[in-house]
Amino acid sequence: xxxxxxxxxxxxxxxxxxxxxxxxxxxxxxxxxxxxxxxxxxxxxxxxxxxxxxxxxxxxxxxxxxxxxxxxxxxxxxxxxxxxxxxxxxxxxxxxxxxxxxxxxxxxxxxxxxxxxxxxxxxxxxxxxxxxxxxxxxxxxxxxxxxxxxxxxxxxxxxxxxxxxxxxxxxxxxxxxxxxxxxxxxxxxxxxxxxxxxxxxxxxxxxxxxxxxxxxxxxxxxxxxxxxxxxxxxxxxxxxxxxxxxxxxxxxxxxxxxxxxxxxxxxxxxxxxxxxxxxxxxxxxxxxxxxxxxxxxxxxxxxxxxxxxxxxxxxxxxxxxxxxxxxxxxxxxxxxxxxxxxxxxxxxx
Numbered sequence: 001x002x003x004x005x006x007x008x009x010x011x012x013x014x015x016x017x018x019x020x021x022x023x024x025x026x027x028x029x030x031x032x033x034x035x036x037x038x039x040x041x042x043x044x045x046x047x048x049x050x051x052x053x054x055x056x057x058x059x060x061x062x063x064x065x066x067x068x069x070x071x072x073x074x075x076x077x078x079x080x081x082x083x084x085x086x087x088x089x090x091x092x093x094x095x096x097x098x099x100x101x102x103x104x105x106x107x108x109x110x111x112x113x114x115x116x117x118x119x120x121x122x123x124x125x126x127x128x129x130x131x132x133x134x135x136x137x138x139x140x141x142x143x144x145x146x147x148x149x150x151x152x153x154x155x156x157x158x159x160x161x162x163x164x165x166x167x168x169x170x171x172x173x174x175x176x177x178x179x180x181x182x183x184x185x186x187x188x189x190x191x192x193x194x195x196x197x198x199x200x201x202x203x204x205x206x207x208x209x210x211x212x213x214x215x216x217x218x219x220x221x222x223x224x225x226x227x228x229x230x231x232x233x234x235x236x237x238x239x240x241x242x243x244x245x246x247x248x249x250x251x252x253x254x255x256x257x258x259x260x261x262x263x264x265x266x267x268x269x270x271x272x273x274x275x276x277x278x279x280x281x282x283x284x285x286x287x288x289x290x291x292x293x294x295x296x297x298x299x300x301x302x303x304x305x306x307x308x309x310x311x312x313x314x315x316x317x318x319x320x321x322x323x324x325x326x327x328x329x330x331x332x333x334x335x336x337x338x339x340x341x342x343x344x345x346x347x348x349x
Contacts, residue, residue, distance in 0.1 A: 049081040052297035079124050079150060084290050086126040089194060093222045094277035097339045098134060101190075104218050104341050105135070108189055114138030114166065115189040120180070120196060120208075121145055125154025127194045127222070128170070132159045138166040142188075144173050180207060182214025190218055197224040197259035197338070198249060205255065206266045209340070213270035216345030221338045223279055225249065227257025228334040229298070233323075237316050244302035244309060251305075260336045267340035277337045285327035292324050294333065 105115060114137045119127050122143040132139055139162055143154050151172040158170045185191065191212050197205060212219045227246045231238055249256025264274045283291045299317045303310050323329040 048296045048300060049078045049084070049293055052081050052293040079153060081293070082124045082126065082150075084293060086124070086129075088281045088283065088287060088290055089126055089223055090130045092279045092281050092335060093130060093194075094279045094337045096277050097220060097275065097337055100275065100341070101218060101220060101339060102135065105189060108217075108344055111187065111189065113140060116140050116142065116187050117190045117192060118142045118185055118188050119144065120191065120193040122154045123150055123194070125158055127192050128154070128158050128168075131192060131220070132168050133161070133163055135162055136164040136166065137162055139168045141168065141170045142173060143170055144175065146174060148174055180211040182211050185211050185215035185217060188215045188217040190220065191215075192219070193221045195223040195225075195335075197221055197263050198256050199254055200259065201253045202255060202262050202266075205259065205263050206269075209263070209266035209270045209272070212267070212340060213272060213342045214345075216342055218342060219267070219272075219338070219340045221263065221340070223335045223337065224259045224263075225257055226260060226334045226336050230332040230334075231320070232330040233328075235316065235320075237312060240309065241299060241302040241313065241316070244306040245298055248301040248305035260338055263338055263340075267338075267342070270342065272340040272342040274341075275339045277339070279335045279337045281331070281333040281335065283331040283333070285330075288324055288327070291329065291331055292321055294331070295320050295324065 115135065117128075117132075117139055119125070119141055122128070122145045125143060128141050128143070132141065141158060143151055143158075145151050145154070151174060155170045155172050159168050162168055191208075200208070208219075227242070227249075229238070229242055246257050250258070255262050260276060264276065267274050283294070295317060299313050299320075303313050320329060
């Protein structure tokens, strides 16, 4: 059974959010590479922040799981990684999804207490910090994750007010977000997630689509990787590393860069109208720290998938990190946002 905790936002505005604990991995999304990649390659002992790399042991699935009767997997994503990527995530999410979302939310049957938003795999709560202040009206966010520390962080650091000044409250639920049922979303006005689809299987995406359809609520699922990156200046090894990384993302039956297409099919099969929007990270000299972590993870995942790439990848990574430190490297990591408008169950169109 999921554990639920309700938080009320009584922390005075301006109170500092808790600092993430050093070196403590936490639940999150979007695996991007391997630990152990040093500034000059993979043998200098530099540890990639957990979450910027792939699962630590072959065959592990970086999904957000808490299954009954099975040993609990150790958390695999550090709050440091989630905090590092949050500004780039916020800048990348597509604002074009907001108007159709607002229209649908306005047409939903009115519910006492305002909108109820379920954030799946919330991590440190960055999705709520981005979206809640962009929507009008009172909101109650239900934050789902498997890591209790990150749930606490997300709740304490949640926004206090909506766009029109209405109150925002939060509740946390610790459990398995890959096995949602319509009952779990009863009363939901909206389901959100960030960088989640690509670490699910096709079956789990269908389960998610069915749950949203059963609840009659829209879903805004942002920042799914689509398998394309652009590095400037270009290098002949870029394409080979991209292909290896994409294959790594698909291991153990995960959808990886195929997730958006699979989700479009799943939601449409359940009667939803689906829209997609580009949401690329655009990383320049002002993003050196994030770019360096992403590079180490991206190259590390490619090498984990294709070990024969290691000698060339070591040299490639050293040169790329040097260019990054000098402010000479620009990277575009392509993602896609998905807005699925399921038919409301209360009779609204």
